[in-house]
Amino acid sequence: AFPTLPHALLSLFELRYGFCRDAASFASPFRPHSDGRQERAEANRIPYLLLLLAFRIFRSSMGCGVSTSADSRVSLLVERGVDDTRPVRAESCSLSGVVGHLDETLRLAAALSVHRPSIEAETQTQMWRQIQSAKERGSGDGTDVAIGPLRVCQPPMQTLLVFSREDSQSDAFWWAAERGRYRCDIAFDRSSAEGTYLERRHELVIIDLRSRETLDGEEVCRCIRGARQSDYTVIVGIVESTCEPVDINRFLSTGFNRISHENSDVDSCRAELETIERGEVRSQFKLLTSTAFVQAVESCNDAIEVTTEEAVYQYVNPAFEKMTGYKREDVIGRTPRQLKSDKTEQSIVEGMDANLRSGREWEGRLFGRRKSGEDYPQDVRVVPVFAPSGKVIHHVGVKKDISQQVEAYANLRQAAQGIAQVQEELHQSPLFNHKNGRRNRKLMTSPSLSANTSRESAPAETSLAKVMSMLNKAQEQSGTAQSVAQSLERIMELLRSSELYSTWRTDETIDDDPRTRDFVGGLMGPSRHVLHSTSSADVHDGKRLARCGRSPASPAGQQKTLQPLESASSDVRDILAKEIHWNFDIINLERVTEKRPLYWLGMQIFRRLDLCNQLKISDRTLMEWLHLIETNYHPTNTYHNSTHAADVLHAAASFIARPKVKALLPWQDVFSILVAAIVHDVDHPGRTNSFLCASGHPLAILYNDTAVLESHHAAFAFKITTNSDSCNILKGLPPEDYREARRSIIDMVLATDMTKHFECLRKFQTSLSLTTGDGCAAEPPAPPSAEFKVAMKRVLIKVADIANPARPWKLCQTWAHRISQEYFDQTDEEKRLGLPLHLPVFDRTTCNVPKSQVQFIEFFVLDLFSVWDEFAEIGDAMEHLTSNYERWKKGPAADDDEEASQTPASDGSSRTSKSSFSLPVEEVS
DSSP, X not given: OOOOHHHHHHHHHHHHTTOOTTGGGGGSOOSOOTTSOHHHHHHHHHHHHHHHHHHHHHHHHHTSOOOHHHHHHHHHHHHHHHOTTSOOOGGGGOHHHHHHHHHHHHHHHHHHHHHHHHHHHHHHHHHHHHHHHHHHHXXXXXXXXXXXXXXXXXXXXXXXXXXXXXXXXXXXXXXXXXXXXXXXXXXSSHHHHHHHHHHHOOSEXXXXXXXXXXXXXXXXXXXXXXXTTGGGOEEEEEEOOOSSOOOHHHHHHHTOSEEEEOOOOHHHHHHHHHHHIIIIIHHHHHHHHHHHHHHHHHHOSSEEEEXXXXXXXXXXXXXXXXXXXXXXXHHTTSOGGGGBOTTSOHHHHHHHHHHHHTTOOEEEEEEEEOTTSOEEEEEEEEEEEEOTTSOEXXXXXXXXXXXXXXXXXXXXXXXXXXXXXXHHHHHTSTTTOOOSOHHHHHHTXXXXXXXXXXXXXXXXXXXXXXXXXXXXXHHHTTTSHHHHHHHHHHHHHHHHSGGGTOOOOOOHHHHHOHHHHHHHHHHHSOOOOOOOSSOHHHHTOSHHHHHTTSSOOOGGGOOOOOOOGGGOOHHHHHHHTTTTSTTOOHHHHHHHTTSOHHHHHHHHHHHXXXXXXXXXXXXXXXXXXXXHHHHTSOTXXXXXXXXXXXXXXXXXXXXXXXXXXXTTOOHHHHHHHHHHHHHTTTTOOSSOHHHHHHHTOHHHHHTTTSSHHHHHHHHHHHHHHHHOGGGOTTTTSOHHHHHHHHHHHHHHHHHTOGGGHHHHHHHHHHHHHHHHSSSSSOOOOSXXXXXXXXXXXXXXXXXXXXXXXXXXXXXXXXXXXXXXXXXXXXXXXXXXXXXOOSOTTOOTTTOOHHHHHHHHIIIIIHHHHHHHHHHHOOHHHHHHHHHHHHHHTTGGGGOOOOOOSEEEOTTSOEEEOOSSSOOOGGGOO
């Protein structure tokens, strides 16, 4: 009875543009009229048939669907229009609703006529993105749900309809889901239902049980229940509305949660869905969310237990098993009697029981007992759980094993006491309080000395304060093992670093005086400049630099005849007879031995200490070795030559003879100290580390710009010593003694690096404070610690290396002239090569030598000698140091010699010196 297609389209557009004369009839119910106007009802059905026809035509022509909901609405309208036995709600079949769906169809058709594939893909992609976005948000139209203190958002319910075919019941649930804004899918057989469920995991599944022949609903339910986590899905079965009783138990045992009778009313279906969503679905959602709490408890590092009011275990987590040693099955259903320790005070137990009986929480420290019988401390918190009636039904206990924290706290407390003692000893050290008599008090009378002392000690005090603060913080946090571990690690890093001991900084005093800054920085800081433009041949054309690092000079090629000590001249013997005194004149020995002081002084000291017998070597071997070492010192150096090595050897031997030092050193250590003093500057090129690094010297490249000369001195000394058996003074040592002697010698030579000056000083000062106990030169306990002996030997060699300011004035003055001349030569060469000036204050035309000596004494010598005097009691050296320091502070007037003011330049020519303190001619000839 359908009209032709043109007629249908014409009617369609009449409907769209309002040309229908009886538009109001579209809102009428589609049922036979009681007055017999059947013809009008039939006529009313025609526009809906036209709508369905047009909808199908457009849908098939576009190749893509309008929304499924729109298709269902139109189909429902037409179906209900044809079947006039079922009432339709007026708003569902109103003209405005139909026209709205038609507009959607027309818009899609117009868009597809322009660019069908892109519009189709874009439309489907947008719809899919909207669905996925809503799922990811989980709360597009979700509901906030409270589970105790937890607040979660329950996403819109996803519903799966499983029916054998589309009918009024499936449509009613579809419409109900649409109105309730629930996500809805539909499947028509078991396989599609199972696949859709596994993909979406719907919260609600509605299965049609009315026709077993077309769809086995019970089999569908069993398939869904077989999926993982399907226990949290609500499954509802729809049965026919008959008077026959339904076997509810059979359906419940299959897996259904409830059974409902069919009802195609949309409002009733919507009410059913909302009831299920707020009831079973929300309960299952809460249960699913509560599994997060269970997982958190199972994964917790603290032991958690749940007991009844009568203290019977109902649950324990894995941490409880690990802490106590009991398995879960060993304690469930039992009381914690076997886990209690007798170490817990009875008053604490009684207080806990009283709190729990009154329904209050309890928190405190108890002792527990492991399965092995070991008692351990634990922090415990017990919380009661109440029933709705207000009765306590459970107790939840959280326990933490704090045995490690208690032990760590005890260790930290001891460490804090030790650091506090070190801090106190530092306040009583020579830098703060001198108890050795008049000589040390003189050192502190000068305002500049006092300022320097404060400057030197402040960083050490700051570092100790940091350590103390961290230890206190670690004690406060001892209840948390991780925080204790982190604090201890940071403390150890600070103690291992040189920051605690390296106290030199460019403070305001240095910054205010550019000359002081340049002088101290040149001695302390390695060069940051590397030469690139100057060729190697230009840089290393000097004889001393060309020789440094090359093959060692052989004693066989020397013209000197090795003489034993007995054949020395009377002048040499007379001078050597005074070598035990601090005022020993090494410059006079250099003169009478024709610049061979190291050979003769070494023979004298080794014989006095009987070291050849201890080493099991002959005097000839010692003579060969001393001659070899001396010939590898550069005689062209004005300062770093064999005379300087002999001077350091004499100072070291003098310190070794001091009673407190002598009591601590076996002959092996004495031998190592003397050897380190003899070789500490062997093959020195007469240039500083900074110069070698800036000029790209092979030694700087070899030692990576780090302690270049010191590393070379140690390596070179062992190389030439072990090259020939005739001069190897180490050949008689057992392997263990040899390894220890080598380690000790290398360590002391490396300690002469000025960049390690303050580190060595503060480490010795700290070790001395811990060893002596009162910080006032008390007798150290026997035997001393290995750390103290290492620190002591480092400081001994350093004091000997820079002992020139503590020599008698004439010697002090001579050494100042010599070191200044060597620095003058380096500055001249840096200017010639275009290198950065590392010691710009030592410009021979502008240098103020007395001021440079004052700066050197203030920044490097005073503190070192004060601490060393605190231990070794070097009163004679301290007296000279005090006197020389005061004389240098007078400036040029300190030079009471009548030498000429002509200073020879490094190239041999003579120029007039404009320096504030002239260098004697004979000292640089």
